[in-house]
Amino acid sequence: DDESVLAALGAGARGYLTKNAGRQDILRAIRAAAAGQSVLDREVQDRLVASVRTAAPAAAQSLPADLTPREREVLALIGEGLPNRAIAEKLFISEATVKTHINNLFAKADIRDRADAVRRAIGAGLA
Numbered sequence: 001d002d003e004s005v006l007a008a009l010g011a012g013a014r015g016y017l018t019k020n021a022g023r024q025d026i027l028r029a030i031r032a033a034a035a036g037q038s039v040l041d042r043e044v045q046d047r048l049v050a051s052v053r054t055a056a057p058a059a060a061q062s063l064p065a066d067l068t069p070r071e072r073e074v075l076a077l078i079g080e081g082l083p084n085r086a087i088a089e090k091l092f093i094s095e096a097t098v099k100t101h102i103n104n105l106f107a108k109a110d111i112r113d114r115a116d117a118v119r120r121a122i123g124a125g126l127a
Helices: 001-008 023-034 042-055 069-077 084-091 095-109 114-124
Strands: none
Touching: 001 023, 001 042, 023 114, 042 114, 069 095, 069 114, 084 095
16 A cells, blocks of 8 residues: 555655566666666555645645756656656756756755655656
8 A cells, every 4th residue: 555655654664666667677677776866656646646746735746946956857757756867858968967966956955865856846747
């Protein structure tokens, strides 16, 4: 259930896959987690997005005014579920630069992890 997923992510899990995940999905998730990235099964991600859209109060989802336009772009793409490499390709920047933007926006917006970033992006209307 979604509460278990949120609890696992809140406790520091780098990702969450359903029991239907294939071997390749599991291997990709392990590699991504080892690289410090987060991985959510698409089905789980869609459910979390739907629950955030219906449950999150808009006032609690405001973003700091000092986020740069690029940090907002990166947050929007995180909200769409894109991994760092895809964000880098889409914005024509290096993956290291994406990580820098993520670190900056997480600090400025007090975002704890990628799941929190997805919630904030959706709540702010970026995704």
